[in-house]
Each structure stands twice: as C-alpha cells, then as structure tokens.
Amino acid sequence: MERRSDWYTHPKYYEAIFGTDTEKEMDFLLAVNERLGTGGSLLLEPACGAGRLVEEAARRGMKVVGYDISEPMLEHARRRLKPAWRRRVRLFQSRMESFSAPEVQGQVDLAFNLVSTFRYLDSEKAARDHLESTRRLLKPEGLYVLGFHLTEYTRDTFERERWVGRVGRDTVICNTREGLPDRRLRRSPMRNRLRIRGPGKDMLVETDWFFRTYDLAQARRLFRSAGLRVRAMYDFDYRLDSPVGRGSNRLDRIFVLQPAG
Numbered sequence: 001m002e003r004r005s006d007w008y009t010h011p012k013y014y015e016a017i018f019g020t021d022t023e024k025e026m027d028f029l030l031a032v033n034e035r036l037g038t039g040g041s042l043l044l045e046p047a048c049g050a051g052r053l054v055e056e057a058a059r060r061g062m063k064v065v066g067y068d069i070s071e072p073m074l075e076h077a078r079r080r081l082k083p084a085w086r087r088r089v090r091l092f093q094s095r096m097e098s099f100s101a102p103e104v105q106g107q108v109d110l111a112f113n114l115v116s117t118f119r120y121l122d123s124e125k126a127a128r129d130h131l132e133s134t135r136r137l138l139k140p141e142g143l144y145v146l147g148f149h150l151t152e153y154t155r156d157t158f159e160r161e162r163w164v165g166r167v168g169r170d171t172v173i174c175n176t177r178e179g180l181p182d183r184r185l186r187r188s189p190m191r192n193r194l195r196i197r198g199p200g201k202d203m204l205v206e207t208d209w210f211f212r213t214y215d216l217a218q219a220r221r222l223f224r225s226a227g228l229r230v231r232a233m234y235d236f237d238y239r240l241d242s243p244v245g246r247g248s249n250r251l252d253r254i255f256v257l258q259p260a261g
C-alpha cells in the first residue's frame with residue numbers, strides 16, 4: 001500500500017467526499033444573501049480549496065473572489081472553471097490570516113467559509129485578524145457566513161465520522177477523528193484518513209493537525225471583538241426556515257455575521 005500525507009494535495013479525492021452538498025450549500029448561501037444581506041452579486045470565499053463552491057456560484061452568474069493557501073487545490077479550482085465562468089472569478093494564493101484585496105475593499109456582498117475551515121486559524125489573534133480583514137472587505141450591510149463545529153469541553157470520547165465516495169473506478173473511504181479537546185490550549189487533535197482503492201491502486205493519505213476550539217461564548221466574544229454581530233444562527237442542515245435558537249445544543253453551527261456598524 002502506498003502511503004502519503006496531506007489530503008489537500010489530493011483535491012479530487014477530497015471532493016469525492018466533500019463535494020456532495022455543494023448545491024444545497026449554495027442554495028442556502030444565496031437565500032441568506034437575499035433575505036438577510038444585500039442580495040448583491042459579489043462573493044468572497046476565504047480558503048476556497050478546490051473551488052467546488054466558487055464554481056457553483058460562478059455557474060449561477062455570481063462574481064467570486066476566492067483564495068487558498070494550497071496551490072494544488074487552487075490549480076484544481078482553476079482547471080474546473082469553464083471559460084464563460086472564468087471571467088467572473090478571481091483566485092489568489094493567500095492565507096486567511098493576511099488576505100487583503102484593496103480593489104474589492106468595502107464591496108463584497110457575501111463572504112462564506114463553511115466546513116470548519118475557520119478552525120485552522122490557530123490563535124485568537126489569527127482568528128481576529130482574519131475576521132477584521134474580512135469585515136473590511138464587506139459592504140456595510142454585507143454578510144460573512146461562517147460554519148464550524150463548536151466544542152463541548154466536557155466531552156470524554158473521540159468524535160468519529162466516516163464517508164464513502166467514488167472517483168471514476170476508485171472508491172474513497174474517509175475517516176476523520178477529533179480527539180479530546182484541551183480547554184487550556186484551546187485545541188483538539190484531528191486525524192483524517194483517506195483510503196483510495198481501485199484497479200492497481202491502494203493508497204492511504206493520512207493527515208494530522210490541530211483545530212482551534214470554541215464554545216458558544218468564546219465564539220460570540222471573538223466576533224464582537226472583531227466588530228461583527230451575529231444576525232442569525234443555523235446548523236449544517238442548511239434550512240433557512242429553521243434557525244438555531246440560543247438554547248440549542250447542536251454543535252454544528254452556521255453563524256451569519258454582519259459588520260456591527
């Protein structure tokens with residue numbers, strides 16, 4: 001069996017697992033934009049990865065700015081765009097901690113960052129810098145839709161998820177594991193295993209990293225300190241008619257953030 005590390009150097013296998021909800025996510029994002037935001041057409045995706053949502057937005061006629069730290073992911077994103085959509089899209093290699101784009105300062109209608117990617121930002125400063133710089137790119141009534149899992153610090157078992165996808169004749173099995181959170185260090189150890197099997201192929205891509213942890217109070221404090229207010233909360237069911245109430249114990253959260261003004 002061939003062994004590799006870093007699943008983001010394998011965009012097509014990443015997408016076989018995480019590409020399945022793309023239309024539903026974009027339906028939700030555009031509905032939030034219409035109902036709670038400006039309804040305008042300039043979108044921004046920090047850490048856009050292999051570009052599944054960038055492509056979906058461009059296909060629906062939106063203009064999109066996307067950036068990511070990983071060149072292999074961006075390369076995949078560039079390749080997937082049909083020429084007619086490509087002129088509506090601008091992609092950059094950049095980090096969430098430091099991205100700036102003076103040409104769209106104060107002009108973005110909707111920024112979005114789903115599937116817990118925000119938790120890669122590994123300190124309060126990095127997270128605040130990212131939120132503040134994203135806020136500066138938004139219109140005053142623009143929105144930043146941020147989706148990630150909150151942490152229950154009293155949890156004493158590992159969290160596991162398993163998905164199966166296909167790429168051509170290959171089967172991709174994805175197992176992720178979140179270890180026990182460290183309340184003091186504000187992080188959880190993460191492990192992802194992608195096993196890819198197909199004709200003449202048996203490959204294991206194993207990636208280990210830490211995700212920053214937030215309970216609801218920590219997340220709210222951070223948003224406030226970055227000049228953002230929570231307009232609404234949802235969960236990963238992406239149902240606009242079903243917002244999450246303050247007392248909910250669902251940990252998968254979509255925060256709809258707006259400049260505090």
Ligand SMILES: C[S@@+](CC[C@H](N)C(=O)[O-])C[C@H]1O[C@@H](n2cnc3c(N)ncnc32)[C@H](O)[C@@H]1O
Pocket residue numbers: 008018046047048049050051052053067068069070073094095096097113114115117120121
């Ligand atoms: C889980 S993927 C999400 C990709 C895309 N947003 C999506 O929904 O499919 C996380 C992405 O974050 C990128 N990433 C991780 N840390 C980053 C950072 N500090 N700045 C920019 N991108 C980062 C990775 O390269 C990867 O493409």
